[in-house]
Amino acid sequence: xxxxxxxxxxxxxxxxxxxxxxxxxxxxxxxxxxxxxxxxxxxxxxxxxxxxxxxxxxxxxxxxxxxxxxxxxxxxxxxxxxxxxxxxxxxxxxxxxxxxxxxxxxxxxxxxxxxxxxxxxxxxxxxxxxxxxxxxxxxxxxxxxxxxxxxxxxxxxxxxxxxxxxxxxxxxxxxxxxxxxxxxxxxxxxxxxxxxxxxxxxxxxxxxxxxxxxxxxxxxxxxxxxxxxxxxxxxxxxxxxxxxxxxxxxxxxxxxxxxxxxxxxxxxxxxxxxxxxxxxxxxxxxxxxxxxxxxxxxxxxxxxxxxxxxxxxxxxxxxxxxxxxxxxxxxxxxxxxx
Amino acid sequence: xxxxxxxxxxxxxxxxxxxxxxxxxxxxxxxxxxxxxxxxxxxxxxxxxxxxxxxxxxxxxxxxxxxxxxxxxxxxxxxxxxxxxxxxxxxxxxxxxxxxxxxxxxxxxxxxxxxxxxxxxxxx
Numbered sequence: 001x002x003x004x005x006x007x008x009x010x011x012x013x014x015x016x017x018x019x020x021x022x023x024x025x026x027x028x029x030x031x032x033x034x035x036x037x038x039x040x041x042x043x044x045x046x047x048x049x050x051x052x053x054x055x056x057x058x059x060x061x062x063x064x065x066x067x068x069x070x071x072x073x074x075x076x077x078x079x080x081x082x083x084x085x086x087x088x089x090x091x092x093x094x095x096x097x098x099x100x101x102x103x104x105x106x107x108x109x110x111x112x113x114x115x116x117x118x119x120x121x122x123x124x125x126x127x128x129x130x131x132x133x134x135x136x137x138x139x140x141x142x143x144x145x146x147x148x149x150x151x152x153x154x155x156x157x158x159x160x161x162x163x164x165x166x167x168x169x170x171x172x173x174x175x176x177x178x179x180x181x182x183x184x185x186x187x188x189x190x191x192x193x194x195x196x197x198x199x200x201x202x203x204x205x206x207x208x209x210x211x212x213x214x215x216x217x218x219x220x221x222x223x224x225x226x227x228x229x230x231x232x233x234x235x236x237x238x239x240x241x242x243x244x245x246x247x248x249x250x251x252x253x254x255x256x257x258x259x260x261x262x263x264x265x266x267x268x269x270x271x272x273x274x275x276x277x278x279x280x281x282x283x284x285x286x287x288x289x290x291x292x293x294x295x296x297x298x299x300x301x302x303x304x305x306x307x308x309x310x311x312x313x314x315x316x317x318x319x320x321x322x323x324x325x326x327x328x329x330x331x332x333x334x335x336x337x338x
Numbered sequence: 339x340x341x342x343x344x345x346x347x348x349x350x351x352x353x354x355x356x357x358x359x360x361x362x363x364x365x366x367x368x369x370x371x372x373x374x375x376x377x378x379x380x381x382x383x384x385x386x387x388x389x390x391x392x393x394x395x396x397x398x399x400x401x402x403x404x405x406x407x408x409x410x411x412x413x414x415x416x417x418x419x420x421x422x423x424x425x426x427x428x429x430x431x432x433x434x435x436x437x438x439x440x441x442x443x444x445x446x447x448x449x450x451x452x453x454x455x456x457x458x459x460x461x462x
Contacts, residue, residue, distance in 0.1 A: 042424060
């Protein structure tokens with residue numbers, strides 16, 4: 001009796017490794033994740049009556065965006081070369097190309113950091129952008145108020161309320177003025193306290209004019225009388241005058257240094273919608289880049305132990321990295337060009 | 339991986355794809371710099387270029403060209419569900435097929451704010 005030859009083991013399911021299947025399933029969810037953002041952006045943009053596209057207004061830098069596209073393409077190429085080298089048993093070369101990819105990932109993040117810094121400096125942030133002249137004037141007043149809080153808190157750290165700080169400021173100026181034979185240090189203090197008081201009165205004046213919607217040429221002293229008038233008719237405050245006032249304060253030799261951090265405000269219609277979409281998409285993309293870099297570091301830490309058995313790991317990390325590149329390939333034209 | 343021992347290097351193909359991707363990026367930037375007759379044309383060109391780039395990356399760098407039919411099983415449902423969201427949102431958010439009783443942001447909104455401000459100033 002002859003023994004039957006055992007039938008070859010049947011391999012059920014999809015003909016790829018479990019790790020690779022897992023990665024592709026994960027990438028499937030990632031495609032849906034980013035399509036939700038990109039799709040929402042397209043739909044919002046189509047539905048919005050307008051959109052800020054002037055790069056001088058949005059501080060979008062096409063050159064930096066294009067450079068980042070190139071950086072990601074090169075890094076994607078390096079990952080496949082690294083994987084190819086692993087399969088050809090050129091482990092040192094594979095490690096080297098993986099290192100190049102990591103460096104390019106950091107270059108991408110650095111360029112993104114430069115772009116984000118510009119956005120933060122110009123306050124192109126969701127919810128921070130005035131969309132009309134009134135909101136722009138309110139923003140100037142709000143910024144000025146926060147600046148005064150900082151200056152007063154620095155001068156009088158013991159008082160926590162602004163009213164107490166102002167009382168303390170007036171008292172200090174009064175006592176220094178009344179003192180005869182002031183020392184050079186006291187002279188200096190009197191000067192800085194007087195400047196602080198002057199800056200505060202500029203703030204109060206600007207705030208009252210904007211809140212009361214009265215032109216800056218209307219003296220603050222007349223406000224009480226104006227409020228009692230039944231049919232008062234005065235010119236309303238306007239953004240150009242407010243911004244001009246801010247520029248004057250900044251140009252002032254004595255007040256300028258104290259007012260650093262203050263700036264004119266310009267309305268950007270639909271700017272908040274733009275900023276929300278921009279930061280949502282590029283922010284989540286940047287988080288994915290950071291996660292990718294961690295994975296590259298994990299592989300690089302293997303150093304000389306990197307071998308052909310790591311090919312699946314490198315391939316999976318590569319798949320993830322190509323996906324990150326893929327997302328950017330669509331974000332670049334959508335956010336930077338169109 | 340089954341191809342550990344008999345590995346066919348795709349390095350020549352990768353190199354060609356890399357240059358194709360660089361070329362496509364240059365086309366996108368040039369399309370932006372050249373004054374095209376309409377924004378729609380610019381959008382169509384850069385999105386077509388982006389799609390071509392995405393296909394290059396997926397087919398070669400992500401090896402989908404060399405994979406078997408499982409790729410359709412895995413990716414087709416994902417693509418359908420991913421496309422469903424923008425399609426579902428479009429009627430209500432992306433298109434205005436109805437008349438707005440209450441005007442939304444726009445020139446009229448700005449006028450409304452200015453009128454309100456003028457009105458409140460008139461009270462003072």
